[in-house]
Amino acid sequence: MRNAKGKRIISISESIIPIVKQITSILLIFTMILSYMVIASGTTSDDINQAKDKQKDTQKEINDTKNLLAQLEKDKTDALSYINALNKEMNDIDFQIYDLNQQIAEKEAQIIDNEAQLEQAKIDSKEQYAAMKLRIQYMYEHKSESYIEVLLASKDMGDMLNKAEYFNKITSYDREMLVKYVETEKTIQDTEVALQNEHAELETAMVSVESQKSSLALVESAKKTELANINAKAEQAAAYKSQQEKADKEQEAAIVKMEEADNRRQMEAEAAAAAKGPSGSSTLLNYNGGTFAWPVLTFGVVSSKFGDTDGRTAPHNGVDIRASISRVEGEKIVAASDGIVTAAEYAGTAGNWIWINHGGGLYTVYMHLLKINVSNGDHVTKGQVIGLMGGNPSATSGTSTGAHLHFGVRLDGKYVDPLGSQYLNRQ
Known part of the structure; x- marks a missing residue:
């Protein structure tokens, strides 16, 4: 299995359960054989040598189990280091998610504010457009009399020119305000599109980091399962090693008894022969x-x-x-x-x-x-x-x-x- 970044998950040692069961059975049988051999009066040097050979096998098993325990301890250390690295990556992703949530919230607030501005700009534009339409309509309908009456009512030529310029300014103002409101509305619409795009990008980034976090969580779960298996195997190996060491002591005691029994038998026979x-x-x-x-x-x-x-x-x-x-x-x-x-x-x-x-x-x-x-x-x-x-x-x-x-x-x-x-x- 590999994590989201392609890193290889460390493999655990081969299961030792079948080996433990098999060798435990052998040790039980061997202990029974030794007990019989010690009790038997016909113990020979060959029997003793055979017992010593079996004891060497047991001691080899003890050394092999020690090596296995050392390897399991290394696997455990590697697994813990890997889990710690995964936790660091996940913490970094949590910070990224927090930052993205902050940015998304800010973007959404900007979008809401921009939408309010756009709505107000549309209202202002409509009101300005309506007022301008009324003025244009009124001036069009009363152009001949109204415009002339105002000019004729002027006190002098300067007043007449001022009033004529005033009418022109009103018309120009209406046109400028209409253009301004239209441009403002377009700018706000463009801003809204940009904000929506940025919001979508942030949402996409959020989906990506959350997916990455989910992948890392799966890898971490697998690694923790592996660590649990390592601990279980180490516990089994330690228990088996304890059994082996106990068996080794029992074998040593049995061999000593066998040697003593053989020595006594030979000594008694030789003493009898020497006495003659x-x-x-x-x-x-x-x-x-x-x-x-x-x-x-x-x-x-x-x-x-x-x-x-x-x-x-x-x-x-x-x-x-x-x-x-x-x-x-x-x-x-x-x-x-x-x-x-x-x-x-x-x-x-x-x-x-x-x-x-x-x-x-x-x-x-x-x-x-x-x-x-x-x-x-x-x-x-x-x-x-x-x-x-x-x-x-x-x-x-x-x-x-x-x-x-x-x-x-x-x-x-x-x-x-x-x-x-x-x-x-x-x-």
Whole structure:
């Protein structure tokens, strides 16, 4: 659509209602799937990766919706600017209409006055013409006697000449007045024609500006409808964005639960396998520092390295750090780095254990604890005491056969060597 001056009306964004309905349905289905996957005991790394991929899709939808909201805000600003420009044009036209009404009123007053003058001129002309006719008629009928009598009655020659001149002046005056009235009447008639033409031109101009105002009013109405649609779409998009962000948080929480469930399942299986084999040879290492704090406050010795297979059905997924005094439990276990406790409980063959989430898919695991000093959800700092070493056969140590800490590092769902990476450095 274009306005009266040919300006293009700004178009609004494509409707997002079908998209909102479609994606809302997808999110509901996805939430149900996630809930099932978290509850299911057979959660795998593939399930977790699939959930993360779906979360990325949700986050993409959030970004797309943010872009849509930004575009709608721009459309809204453009529409408001356009409406303001239309209002200014309509105000200018209102001033033109007011001025034209003033001119038309003045013209009509002039026409009325001119018509009155014309009517009076016609009356004066008729009266003068009638008087002149009577004088001419009288003089014609009594010319011989009246004119001669007046002259003969003169006192002298000078008086006679004066009277003769008087008669001539009367006749000349009558002729002049008649001509004057006729000319005046014609002038007034011409003026009336001119005034009527000017009045007609003003009326035409009035019709034109009123038509222009009507056209602008239609454009303004359309633009206001467009603005209302933009506001409605922005409201829908904002509500949808809120739903997406809520879904993203739910997905994140579900993924964390899936990872924890998968980690626990694997850890329990690996702990059971590790408990069946010998502790291996002892290796005394000097700790020179790394990203993590050494998890045993009194250091201790590494009795089983990452990847050991001696007597096990699967490679060792962490390191075992033996108590500084053989079979003496109770040494302090500290958090390797800042993080949030995601598990602090008894876990079967792993005994009492603690899981700490350090962010970015990085977890540390502390198994076979005599005592747990933290709770699930606690924020811990690097070097903070979180429990006491266990490991001797007991109800809290699982299947362990000696005082030690099993320390594991898990990155993106997979165990990595705590000593062979940047996390711990002890030589």
